[in-house]
Amino acid sequence: MSTIETTSEPKPKETEKSLSITVEFTGGLEMLFSNQRKHKITIPARTISGKTPTIKFLVQYLCENVMKDPRKELFVLDESVRPGILVLINDADWELEGEANYEIQDGDEILFVSTLHGG
Amino acid sequence: MAPTPCELCSINRALILRPKNHQKLCKTCFISTFESEIHHTITTTSLFHPGERIAIGASGGKDSTVLASVLKTLNERHNYGLELILLSIDEGIKGYRDDSLETVKRNAQQYDMELKIVGYDELYGWTMDQVVEQVGKKGNCTYCGVFRRQALDRGAAMLGVQHVVTGHNADDMAETVLMNLLRGDLPRLSRSTSIMTSTPSAAAAAVPSQTKPSLTNIKRSKPLKYAYEKEIVLYALHKKLDYFSTECIYSPEAFRGSARTLIKNLEAVRPSAILDVVRSGEDMAKLVPGYEDTCAGKCAGSTGAGAVEEEEAGCGSAAGRSGGGEMSKMEQHLTRNERADEEELEIEIKLPIQVEFLKDPANDAIPLRKKGRKGVKSASTPQSSGKPVTKQTMGSCENCGYLSSQKVCKACVLLEGLNKNRPKVAVETSTDGEIVSMQQAREELPGAVAQMSVDQS
Numbered sequence: 414m415s416t417i418e419t420t421s422e423p424k425p426k427e428t429e430k431s432l433s434i435t436v437e438f439t440g441g442l443e444m445l446f447s448n449q450r451k452h453k454i455t456i457p458a459r460t461i462s463g464k465t466p467t468i469k470f471l472v473q474y475l476c477e478n479v480m481k482d483p484r485k486e487l488f489v490l491d492e493s494v495r496p497g498i499l500v501l502i503n504d505a506d507w508e509l510e511g512e513a514n515y516e517i518q519d520g521d522e523i524l525f526v527s528t529l530h531g532g
Numbered sequence: 533m534a535p536t537p538c539e540l541c542s543i544n545r546a547l548i549l550r551p552k553n554h555q556k557l558c559k560t561c562f563i564s565t566f567e568s569e570i571h572h573t574i575t576t577t578s579l580f581h582p583g584e585r586i587a588i589g590a591s592g593g594k595d596s597t598v599l600a601s602v603l604k605t606l607n608e609r610h611n612y613g614l615e616l617i618l619l620s621i622d623e624g625i626k627g628y629r630d631d632s633l634e635t636v637k638r639n640a641q642q643y644d645m646e647l648k649i650v651g652y653d654e655l656y657g658w659t660m661d662q663v664v665e666q667v668g669k670k671g672n673c674t675y676c677g678v679f680r681r682q683a684l685d686r687g688a689a690m691l692g693v694q695h696v697v698t699g700h701n702a703d704d705m706a707e708t709v710l711m712n713l714l715r716g717d718l719p720r721l722s723r724s725t726s727i728m729t730s731t732p733s734a735a736a737a738a739v740p741s742q743t744k745p746s747l748t749n750i751k752r753s754k755p756l757k758y759a760y761e762k763e764i765v766l767y768a769l770h771k772k773l774d775y776f777s778t779e780c781i782y783s784p785e786a787f788r789g790s791a792r793t794l795i796k797n798l799e800a801v802r803p804s805a806i807l808d809v810v811r812s813g814e815d816m817a818k819l820v821p822g823y824e825d826t827c828a829g830k831c832a833g834s835t836g837a838g839a840v841e842e843e844e845a846g847c848g849s850a851a852g853r854s855g856g857g858e859m860s861k862m863e864q865h866l867t868r869n870e871r872a873d874e875e876e877l878e879i880e881i882k883l884p885i886q887v888e889f890l891k892d893p894a895n896d897a898i899p900l901r902k903k904g905r906k907g908v909k910s911a912s913t914p915q916s917s918g919k920p921v922t923k924q925t926m927g928s929c930e931n932c933g934y935l936s937s938q939k940v941c942k943a944c945v946l947l948e949g950l951n952k953n954r955p956k957v958a959v960e961t962s963t964d965g966e967i968v969s970m971q972q973a974r975e976e977l978p979g980a981v982a983q984m985s986v987d988q989s
C-alpha cells in the first residue's frame with residue numbers, strides 16, 4: 414500500500430566502497446544456504462569492470478561466496494535464476510524492475526523464493 | 533527504474549506482474565483479484581452447495597495453506613454456508629510429519645477451523661514405520677504410495693465428510709495434461725482435467741448428500757486449478773501466510789520431473805502457456821468418448837466427472853512434501869514413490885498375492901469392514917459405460933468400497949498380505965467370510981487392528 418515515490422533514490426555515491434543489502438531465501442531455498450533465511454551481506458559498490466552490480470552479479474556472488482551447498486544447479490541455470498524461483502526486489506516482482514539487469518542499491522531487500530515444492 | 537503504478541487502482545505501486553495477462557497490480561488489488569477469480573471458479577462450476585461440509589486436504593504447504601485461507605475468506609465474504617475442516621494425513625513415520633503438522637495446527641488456530649489429523653494406524657491398522665519393520669525397506673514404497681492415495685478419501689469418510697478439496701494448481705494441471713498427452717492416455721487426461729471428480733457410485737447415485745458419506749461417494753475437487761503456482765506463492769507471501777516448505781526443492785523423478793521443468797521453462801518464455809495447456813487439456817477431454825455421459829447431471833454442474841481414483845498429487849498435493857532437517861533418504865524415497873505411484877492405475881499392478889487372496893474368502897482378515905457388497909456397481913458404472921477409449925472398467929472394492937478396477941483394491945490386497953504375516957495377531961473372521969466388526973476387533977486386539985469404519989448403511 415505504499416504510494417508511488419516521486420523522488421528517485423540517489424545513486425550510491427562514488428565514495429562508497431560497498432553496498433549493504435539483505436538477501437532472503439524461502440520456499441525451501443534456504444536449505445541451500447546453510448538453512449538460514451536472512452543474510453545481511455555486503456557487496457562491492459562497483460564490479461571489476463566499474464559498473465553498478467546487478468541481480469545477475471548478485472546471483473553469481475551468492476553462488477561463489479554465500480552458498481555452501483554444491484548443488485548450484487538448484488539455484489542457478491544458464492547463468493540466471495532457475496525457472497520456478499521468484500525474485501522480489503523490495504517486495505516487487507523483479508520482472509517489474511528490469512529482472513537480472515536491475516542495479517542494486519544500498520539497503521535493498523532481495524527475496525528469492527522457490528515455488529517448486531511444498532504443496 | 534521509476535515505480536510502475538497499479539493498473540487497477542492507479543494509486544499504489546505495482547508489485548506483481550500477473551503471468552496470465554501481464555497485468556501489473558499492487559498488493560491490495562492482486563489479493564482481491566486472486567480471490568475473486570477463485571470465487572468465479574467456484575460459482576461457475578457450482579462447486580459447493582450451502583451447508584456442505586468440506587474437508588481441506590492440508591499438508592501445511594503453500595498450496596493447501598492458500599486454499600484454506602482463500603476458502604475461509606470467500607466463505608465469509610460470499611456466504612457460501614460451508615463448514616470447513618482441515619484434514620491432514622500422518623503416515624506414521626517418526627519425525628517425517630512433525631514440522632508440517634505443527635504448521636497445520638497453527639493454521640487451524642489462525643483460521644479457526646477444526647483440524648483432524650488421521651494416521652495410517654487409524655486408517656489401515658499400520659503405521660509406515662510398522663510396515664517397514666514388517667516388509668523391510670525395500671518393498672515399502674508400494675505400500676506408502678497405495679495407502680497415501682486413498683488416505684484423504686478414507687479420512688473424509690471417517691469424519692463423515694463427503695467432499696475433499698485439494699490444493700492442485702494450474703501448474704500441476706498443466707504438468708499432468710502434458711504427461712498424459714505424451715503417454716497418449718486420453719481417458720486419464722480427461723479425468724485429470726476435471727475440476728471435480730467423484731467415485732462412480734457417487735455419480736450413479738446422482739443425489740448429493742443423500743446418505744452418510746462412504747468411500748464410494750467422496751467428491752474431490754480442485755478450486756485452485758486455474759491459479760498459477762507463482763501467484764499462489766505471491767499470495768502466501770503478501771498475505772504473510774504461515775506455510776511450511778521443505779528442503780526437498782527438487783527431486784528429479786524422471787518423467788514428472790521433466791514435465792515440471794518443461795512447464796517452468798515454457799512459463800519463463802511465455803507465461804500464458806500454463807493456462808493454455810490446461811485449457812487445451814480440457815478441450816481434448818471433451819473429445820474423449822463418454823465425457824458427456826459421465827457428467828450428465830451427476831456432478832452438480834461441475835465441468836467434468838469421471839473417477840477420482842488416482843489423484844495426481846504432484847508437488848501440490850495434500851500429501852505434499854514434508855521433512856525438516858537434512859534431506860533424508862526417507863524423504864527422497866517418499867517423494868519419488870509418491871510421484872511414481874500417482875501415475876499408476878489400479879489395474880496396472882498385479883501382485884501375485886492377489887490371486888491367492890481372491891480365491892480365499894476366509895482370508896479376508898483385513899481391518900476394513902466389508903459391507904455394501906450387494907451394492908457393488910462394478911462394470912456398470914457411468915464411468916465404464918459406452919467408453920470405447922477406456923480400457924479398464926471401474927468398480928468398487930468389495931472390501932472397502934474404494935474405487936477399483938479389480939474386485940479388491942490395492943490397499944486391501946496389501947493389507948491382506950501385511951495382516952496375514954502380522955506376528956502373533958490372529959484377526960478373526962466370521963464363518964461366512966465377513967470381517968468381524970471393527971468394534972469387536974478393537975476390543976479383542978487393542979491397538980492392533982485399524983479403525984476403518986466405512987459405514988455404508
Ligand SMILES: [Zn+2]
Pocket residue numbers: 538539540541542543544557558559560561562
Ligand atoms: Zn491497485
Ligand SMILES: [Zn+2]
Pocket residue numbers: 929930931932933934940941942943944945
Ligand atoms: Zn479396498
